[in-house]
Amino acid sequence: MDQSSGRALRPTRKVMPEEARRHNRALVLQTLYTTTGLSRADLARETGLTRVTVSDLIAELIVDGLVVEAGLSKRAGPGKPATALEFDANAFQIIGIDLSGHSLLRGALMTLDGRVVSRLDVPLRGRTGEDAMALVDEIVDELRLAATQPLLGVGIGSPGIVDLAGVVLTAPNLGWTDRPLEAEVARRSGLPVVVANDANVAALAEHSFGGASSDMMLLKIGRGVGAGLVVAGTAVYGGAFAAGEIGHVVVGDDGSECVCGKSGCLETRLAAPRLDAALAGASSPAEHDAILREAGRWVGIALAPIVGALNLSEVVLSGPVQLLDGPLVESLIDTLRARTMAQFHGSVKVRMTSLGDDIVLRGAAAMVLSRELGVS
Amino acid sequence: MDQSSGRALRPTRKVMPEEARRHNRALVLQTLYTTTGLSRADLARETGLTRVTVSDLIAELIVDGLVVEAGLSKRAGPGKPATALEFDANAFQIIGIDLSGHSLLRGALMTLDGRVVSRLDVPLRGRTGEDAMALVDEIVDELRLAATQPLLGVGIGSPGIVDLAGVVLTAPNLGWTDRPLEAEVARRSGLPVVVANDANVAALAEHSFGGASSDMMLLKIGRGVGAGLVVAGTAVYGGAFAAGEIGHVVVGDDGSECVCGKSGCLETRLAAPRLDAALAGASSPAEHDAILREAGRWVGIALAPIVGALNLSEVVLSGPVQLLDGPLVESLIDTLRARTMAQFHGSVKVRMTSLGDDIVLRGAAAMVLSRELGVS
Structure with missing residues (x-):
């Protein structure tokens, strides 16, 4: 261990600058994370790194426990079968x-x-x-x-x-x-x-695990309302780290008073406690549906300019399924269709997250x- | 000239991969473009490149005509004064x-x-x-x-x-x-x-020459209405290259019919020909102002969710000054203030472009x- 602090100055391995090494290590790991069962030769082909570099990095990753050898590679090819490598999701x-x-x-x-x-x-x-x-x-x-x-x-x-x-x-x-x-x-x-x-x-979860597209909004509805945006595959933070804070954007001129002091904020119709309270007062299934449809219409009004400005491909909703998945999301889709240009935005996908409460x-x-x- | 095609294979200069060379050349040029009158030593300090590399690149840039020697450097320092270098904006x-x-x-x-x-x-x-x-x-x-x-x-x-x-x-x-x-x-x-x-x-012009911030929207009003967005310093193109196409986002439920077939699109109130036509029918200065203020309110309604979602720092307007710069932009600012949260968006700057019709x-x-x- 006492040689580690001097490693950058007196390299004992074949010369590879530390930054390039880190980058290549991540590249090899990413490739194995995406496609399991590759051999060292497969990895060299897919990453463009030399076989020596790949073998060197794999040796290190095996010591760290992140990669394991898992029998023989299933890929056909000339010569003797190679060893299949796997990212070990249980290592850490x-x-x-x-x-x-x-x-x-x-x-x-x-x-x-x-x-x-x-x-x-x-x-x-x-x-x-x-x-x-x-x-x-x-x-x-x-x-x-x-x-x-x-x-x-x-x-x-x-x-x-x-x-x-x-x-x-x-x-x-x-x-x-x-x-x-x-x-x-x-x-x-x-x-x-x-x-x-x-x-x-x-x-980020939806983008990494939920198969979401590279231009998407995740609308999260709970006690409040917030959004996360991914534009061209990159998360948007905003000039003052407040990107996605759309709960207090005013949607309706006829809206009720909000905790923030304004009237007609998106949250006044959409936050889960406000929706639950409104639904508790509904006297029929039709009135119940009308409340949810009206909430969906408000989301659509707020989202139409955003979908238009960013040319988003996908809007994903996260929150209480019993509130969101039904008349609300249907009305949201109808409103978005009615308020944006079909030619550009007719194909925007609106759906519930598949990742649930986690x-x-x-x-x-x-x-x-x-x-x-x-x-x- | 006949050796140029083989240059990548048989380098005749000190080894520097072509891609690194291009990058370093752009870096040197960018530094001189931003700060005029630097010496070769200044450039080495500012870019982190070696003096030899800088001298080599400057020699090439002088041959290409992009850089000129312009007397002695004004920067004080030990030793004899160095030669000041300038980006030659008239070279091409x-x-x-x-x-x-x-x-x-x-x-x-x-x-x-x-x-x-x-x-x-x-x-x-x-x-x-x-x-x-x-x-x-x-x-x-x-x-x-x-x-x-x-x-x-x-x-x-x-x-x-x-x-x-x-x-x-x-x-x-x-x-x-x-x-x-x-x-x-x-x-x-x-x-x-x-x-x-x-x-x-x-x-891009506003971002490069107009001093605009890294999170901004340029709203361009002419025959139609369109926007250009810069998020975290990068232009936004959208999933289908239609980012910024907000002219046909519906703003008002009481709006007039649009060429696109819908009603209440932003363009129906904001496009220059529509505004001119409305103003031609105004019978008093007060009515004239009211028409412009109402157009500004529509822009504010459309922009509030976008400013909120992206946490934009700046909105810049481009188009006919006599239409935009006055009651319209004032009403736009009032509407944005009223419809977004002061804590996050109270400081958003709204202004006319300084670049005019060019x-x-x-x-x-x-x-x-x-x-x-x-x-x-």
Whole structure:
């Protein structure tokens, strides 16, 4: 170990600058992550790296446990069969935390491909500030004890505005202002940590695991309403890290009063508590449907200019299925069709997420995987 | 000359891979483009390249005419004064063409910093298809004759949907469908050519020359209404190259009929001909102002969700100043304020472009400069 600090100065291996090495290692790992069972020769062909470089990197990845040899390659070719390699999704585990819940903070211990091994949900009970922070620490500590493999890191999706250093600039529900959440959890746990806004994390999950297109919006509906945007395959953060904060965009001039002081904000019709309350007052199935259709119409009015301006290919909804998946999404589709140009936007796909309630946890794992291993 | 084709295989200079060389050459040129009067030593310090590499690249750039020696460097330092270097904006000229006009196709011969040397405006007189194409060729040929320096290339801003290869997928005003404009002009002129949507070109001009921020929308109002978006410093094209096509997004449920078949499209209130017609019917200054304020309100309603979703820092308007700069832009600002959250979007800047009617021509020059020299 004592030679490691001098490695950059006195290379003992064949010369390869450290940055190029990291890049090539991530490239080999990404290739195996996407396509399993490749041989070293296959990898050299697919990556354009030399066989020597591939063998060298694979040796290192095998020592780290990230790659395993798994019998003979199934690919036909001349000569003797080669050894098949596999990315080992069980080599490390990831802790994912979803702080966006109304009443629960949710944690999960996951494999590298996002399979949940263990869960821990902690009731929030209105706790804010340091008390809420203590719950985050509790989740990290408990899931750490449950881990059966070394931990790759911790990913956290937080409500509110989060900057690129993982500082929660403002999260009213948790009573946090300028809280360096990423740095705090990293210091206390000693683990690599990455923190981002919950809707952005959900968009990343949909993009990584949900098969979403490269120009998409993830609309997340819960206690509030937020969105995560991916444009040309890249997450959008905005000039002041507030991209996707569309809950308080005014949609209707006839709307009811909002907690923010304005009237007619998208949240007044769409946030889950407001929708539940409105539905509780419905006196017939027809009135029930009309309330959901009207909410869907509001989303469509708000989304039409965004779909038009960005030429989005896909809008994915995440939130309570019983509220969203039915008259609401149908009305949203009708409204988008009516308010955008069919020639450009007629093919925009609108659907529920296939990742269910774990969408933020899955996205949190994807963030850690991407930052620590360069794999996505 | 006969050795050039083999240069990549049998290098005669000190080894520097061709791609790295191109990158370093653009870096040196970009640095001189931004800061004039640097010495070779200054350039080495600012770019991180070795003095030998800088001297080598500068020698090449001087031969090409892009850099000139201009007396002694003003920068103080030990030793004898060094030679100051300057980017020579007059070394080459660029042809820019703006096809977005209602009645005129506009061309200009420009220096490398976008100063107009010569102009040629050709009346469109309703011509479409091959006849419109002949006008483009005419502008290229005439401006080429007017050139007093070698030409770097041709940049064209076209209305309609333009893909990344410069194919105009659809431009109804010019009667063009799937026209490979970039390839056609390149073939006929033998010059490097780059074609993009006019509003995207205008957004690039504002970003390059107008001091616009990295998260901005350029709203271009003329015969129609279109937008160009820059997100995190990068132009947005959209899943089907139709980003920014917001003219036919429905804004008002009470709107008048649009040419597209829908009602209440943004264009029905905002396109210059519609605004002019409405204003012609105004019977008092107060009514005149009310028409402009109502148009501004419509823009604000359409833009609020976009500003919110992207957390834009700036919205820049381009079009007839007498229509836009006054009650219209004031009402737009009021509406944006009223319909977005002050905490995130209160600081969004809304202003007229400072580039006037030449905005597309300037952007066209910027595209050529960026593609041919890697300078922006």
